Amino acid sequence: MEKEEKGISRRQFLTGSAAIALTGLVTKRVFSQAKDSPSSKTGTRLILLGTGGGPRPNKMRNQSSWVVLVNDVPYVVDCGEGVSRQLVFANVPLRNLRYIFITHHHSDHNLDYGNLMYNAWVSGFKGRIDSYGPPPLEKMTKLYLEMNAYDIDIRIPDEGRPPLTPMIFAHEFSKDGLVMQNESVKVTAALVNHPPVQPSFAYRFDTPDRSIVFSGDTTPWDNLIKLAQGADILVHEVIHKPSLTRLMVRIPNADRLVEHIVASHTTHIDVGKVAKAAGVKTLVLTHFVPADDPSLTDEIWLEGAKTHFDGKVIVGKDLMEI
Ligand SMILES: [Zn+2]
Numbered sequence: 001m002e003k004e005e006k007g008i009s010r011r012q013f014l015t016g017s018a019a020i021a022l023t024g025l026v027t028k029r030v031f032s033q034a035k036d037s038p039s040s041k042t043g044t045r046l047i048l049l050g051t052g053g054g055p056r057p058n059k060m061r062n063q064s065s066w067v068v069l070v071n072d073v074p075y076v077v078d079c080g081e082g083v084s085r086q087l088v089f090a091n092v093p094l095r096n097l098r099y100i101f102i103t104h105h106h107s108d109h110n111l112d113y114g115n116l117m118y119n120a121w122v123s124g125f126k127g128r129i130d131s132y133g134p135p136p137l138e139k140m141t142k143l144y145l146e147m148n149a150y151d152i153d154i155r156i157p158d159e160g161r162p163p164l165t166p167m168i169f170a171h172e173f174s175k176d177g178l179v180m181q182n183e184s185v186k187v188t189a190a191l192v193n194h195p196p197v198q199p200s201f202a203y204r205f206d207t208p209d210r211s212i213v214f215s216g217d218t219t220p221w222d223n224l225i226k227l228a229q230g231a232d233i234l235v236h237e238v239i240h241k242p243s244l245t246r247l248m249v250r251i252p253n254a255d256r257l258v259e260h261i262v263a264s265h266t267t268h269i270d271v272g273k274v275a276k277a278a279g280v281k282t283l284v285l286t287h288f289v290p291a292d293d294p295s296l297t298d299e300i301w302l303e304g305a306k307t308h309f310d311g312k313v314i315v316g317k318d319l320m321e322i
């Protein structure tokens, strides 16, 4: 990979300038959706970084990722592709990275796990990263660093960066219970039902001013309902079952895929039953499947979720702050 700011030919520079100009336009538009820099904010904030479900990149929604900011410290939940850039768009400085939580090891939740830590490092990160998730998180961390050792080993002396490996601490767990706790946050995990990916987890964040639960990927599941009891916000995955037949026409191998989706996810009707049973105040829909069907309006998702749930329902969008 090319080093930063060195050896750029005139042609590359011009191409780069055009790319920057174009990105500038896009950035300006998206920035207007995100709130101001979090540098002076206190309390607990939730930003949806990616609300699409499934491994196939699409134009409408980024892959799964959310960030809880507690007194400006980011707690990133899941690392679907594009998480680093979404954090930049959300005005969360990558050099502030501190905690990462992975719900389960499907690529739409972990593809950029290593890349996020790497991108934080090249953005000036100098502290410590603690990551949490089911096995094989430790092996994945080790292999990522090994795979990128050539580049990392060059940048350490050449750009004066600290060694990356000693800064990362991966923590694996396979059971329900307390995952981590510090003076601001308590994080609890609960096993959910997402066959054949086991273990798969939901996470609950309790802070002094808010409680936020992330379902991860799951069918309606009692253990999640227990974890989410009385929470302020439940960020829950959702599928629109009637639209899966349209997905079958567009995607090769879709019949097998549809079988998996129905057996391991939660419909836009059932998600309301889960929110009601958990007694949460607000239900935030995320991990939309299909992720890129333009005929699925907000009203369709809302109407389904509200069938059984009287609380507030939010149709999640990338870079939405809640
Ligand atoms: Zn998923």
Ligand SMILES: [Zn+2]
Binding pocket: 104, 106, 194, 197, 217
């Ligand atoms: Zn999954």
